[in-house]
Amino acid sequence: MRKHSFDLVSCIAGLLFVGLAIAYIVGAYTDIRIDPRLALPLVLVGLGVAGLAASLLAQHRSNQAVAEADEQTESLTL
Amino acid sequence: MTENTETTAGPAPLPAPPSIPRPPLRRSRNDRVIGGVAGGFGQWLGIDPVIVRVVLVVLAIFGGSGLLLYAAGWLFIPDEGAVTSEAERFIAKGQRPGSTTRTVIIVIAAILIAAAALNLLATGPLEVWGLGSGSSVLLLLAAGGVVLYLVNRTPGQQVAGPPSTNFTTPSAAADAGSAMVESAAMVESAATVDAQGSDTTTGFAYGGYGDYPGYTAPMPAPVPPKPPKRRSYLGLATLSLSIITMGALAVLSASGVANIPLVAILAAGLGVLGLGMLVGTLFGRARWLLALAIPLLLVIVPLALIPQDLHLPRSAITIGEASWVPTTPASAATPRSLWIGDAVLDLSGLQLPPGEASYPVVARVGIGQLSVKVPAGMRVHVTATSGTGKVAVEGLPPVSGSNVRVVGDLPGVVSPTAPTVELRVQVGLGDLEVSRA
Numbered sequence: 001m002r003k004h005s006f007d008l009v010s011c012i013a014g015l016l017f018v019g020l021a022i023a024y025i026v027g028a029y030t031d032i033r034i035d036p037r038l039a040l041p042l043v044l045v046g047l048g049v050a051g052l053a054a055s056l057l058a059q060h061r062s063n064q065a066v067a068e069a070d071e072q073t074e075s076l077t078l
Numbered sequence: 079m080t081e082n083t084e085t086t087a088g089p090a091p092l093p094a095p096p097s098i099p100r101p102p103l104r105r106s107r108n109d110r111v112i113g114g115v116a117g118g119f120g121q122w123l124g125i126d127p128v129i130v131r132v133v134l135v136v137l138a139i140f141g142g143s144g145l146l147l148y149a150a151g152w153l154f155i156p157d158e159g160a161v162t163s164e165a166e167r168f169i170a171k172g173q174r175p176g177s178t179t180r181t182v183i184i185v186i187a188a189i190l191i192a193a194a195a196l197n198l199l200a201t202g203p204l205e206v207w208g209l210g211s212g213s214s215v216l217l218l219l220a221a222g223g224v225v226l227y228l229v230n231r232t233p234g235q236q237v238a239g240p241p242s243t244n245f246t247t248p249s250a251a252a253d254a255g256s257a258m259v260e261s262a263a264m265v266e267s268a269a270t271v272d273a274q275g276s277d278t279t280t281g282f283a284y285g286g287y288g289d290y291p292g293y294t295a296p297m298p299a300p301v302p303p304k305p306p307k308r309r310s311y312l313g314l315a316t317l318s319l320s321i322i323t324m325g326a327l328a329v330l331s332a333s334g335v336a337n338i339p340l341v342a343i344l345a346a347g348l349g350v351l352g353l354g355m356l357v358g359t360l361f362g363r364a365r366w367l368l369a370l371a372i373p374l375l376l377v378i379v380p381l382a383l384i385p386q387d388l389h390l391p392r393s394a395i396t397i398g399e400a401s402w403v404p405t406t407p408a409s410a411a412t413p414r415s416l417w418i419g420d421a422v423l424d425l426s427g428l429q430l431p432p433g434e435a436s437y438p439v440v441a442r443v444g445i446g447q448l449s450v451k452v453p454a455g456m457r458v459h460v461t462a463t464s465g466t467g468k469v470a471v472e473g474l475p476p477v478s479g480s481n482v483r484v485v486g487d488l489p490g491v492v493s494p495t496a497p498t499v500e501l502r503v504q505v506g507l508g509d510l511e512v513s514r515a
Contacts, residue, residue, distance in 0.1 A: 002361070002362075003360055003361055004360065004361070004362075006359060006360065007358055007359050007360070007363075007365070008359075009126070009128055009365055009368075010355045010356070010358035010359045010363075010364060010365055011355075011356065011359040013352070013355045013365070013367075013368050013371070014352045014353065014354070014355030014356030014357075014358070014359060015352070015356065016352070017348055017349070017351055017352030017355065017371045017375070018349055018352035018353060018356065019352075020345075020348065020352075020375060020378075021345045021346065021348040021349030021352055022345075022349065024341055024342070024344075024345035024348070024378055024382055025341075025342045025345045025346065025349070027341070027382055028339040028341045028342035028345065028382070028386070029339070029342065033382070033383075033480075034379075034382060036379045036380070036382075036383065039375075039379060040379065043372070043375065047132065047368075051126065051128070051129055054126055054128075055125065055126060058126065
């Protein structure tokens with residue numbers, strides 16, 4: 001696999017689901033109960049944050065790309 | 079040639095800059111999980127396809143409309159680099175001679191799907207998520223779409239390309255590295271000329287990412303095009319590992335080596351999916367696992383609410399509706415369980431021998447409702463519990479909340495010396511009702 005730039009959505013979603021998986025495994029063996037009124041909104045917030053951050057990042061990269069492209073076309077026309 | 083502006087080893091794939099007019103709505107080739115509908119729609123809207131996917135999955139789970147939308151999108155949105163949609167092409171192909179095999183395959187597949195759907199309806203697991211018989215039609219449509227897709231894809235990518243897509247050779251179309259169809263479209267005129275002028279199998283002096291004659295176009299693109307994305311198998315590998323993990327744990331549990339709760343097995347699978355996504359943070363692509371992790375979580379969340387002490391039989395994971403009508407004390411003493419669904423325990427047919435003995439009756443429902451009908455005059459001592467929900471025993475104040483427990487005698491007993499039914503009823507998540515018939 002090739003290394004690529006940091007994927008925020010993957011990172012947040014991965015942390016979220018690994019965390020929930022651990023919580024539910026622990027919950028299955030102990031008396032600790034995971035309140036779905038807490039777990040599901042947590043997932044929503046987590047995914048929302050991931051999406052928001054990813055879109056901001058994508059916007060930023062896209063702006064940079066336009067700037068670089070402008071520079072390149074300028075250098076080509078010279 | 080000035081192809082040096084299009085170096086291939088660049089790091090981040092650049093999203094289409096806003097200055098370019100919106101491309102036509104096409105199913106994405108390079109960002110595709112099933113049919114590229116979400117990828118194409120996301121690109122068209124200029125948003126992350128993951129968002130589209132999540133919305134579709136949520137719609138699919140709650141009501142099933144996501145499946146219908148996806149199937150419709152797949153059928154009617156043309157593939158990237160193509161002009162006609164699958165539906166159009168399919169109809170056009172149907173008119174050609176030699177398409178009998180195709181038709182036969184599709185008819186057989188349709189019958190199989192219909193049978194499967196009817197089977198689903200008969201056992202009724204869909205009811206659990208509030209999906210009625212209406213949504214099974216949507217399921218059918220979606221399944222039909224998938225089959226059409228498979229049938230259309232397998233015989234060697236027969237892209238009956240219209241003239242304007244000459245630069246997309248069939249093998250390039252199959253190659254996931256065709257990320258630059260979009261940008262190639264910008265140099266379409268030049269590319270078409272170029273492609274026509276050269277042999278498509280030998281014209282790759284430029285040793286870039288494969289057979290892409292469009293890329294040898296001498297015309298400098300106004301924006302550096304995206305480097306071709308390599309297809310990542312991280313998601314698929316993770317999914318397989320997750321399935322293996324769950325299967326192995328289930329085998330361990332079933333063979334008695336270790337007693338692993340069902341929730342823990344599923345949570346382990348979820349954890350593997352999460353780990354795959356964590357790897358995808360830096361290597362490969364695994365975002366689409368989200369579309370699997372969310373439904374899995376939605377299964378785990380209610381299952382985890384079933385208390386462990388309910389001891390539902392793992393050997394018989396029963397889902398649907400149940401009606402229990404015991405007639406003899408022996409049959410009443412056998413514990414009855416339902417994992418998910420609604421159950422009715424009717425004691426009106428229960429014949430008890432006279433005398434002051436007590437007879438146990440046990441019934442458990444994991445998720446759902448349990449209502450117990452007791453005939454008039456029967457002497458019943460109730461122990462009713464609910465992990466989360468409402469317990470209403472006739473003659474006693476209803477209680478709701480978590481870990482609810484109601485113990486008491488049902489009113490309306492005629493004879494004080496009648497036999498006693500020792501009723502022990504439990505619901506993990508849901509409501510429980512005990513009343514006189």
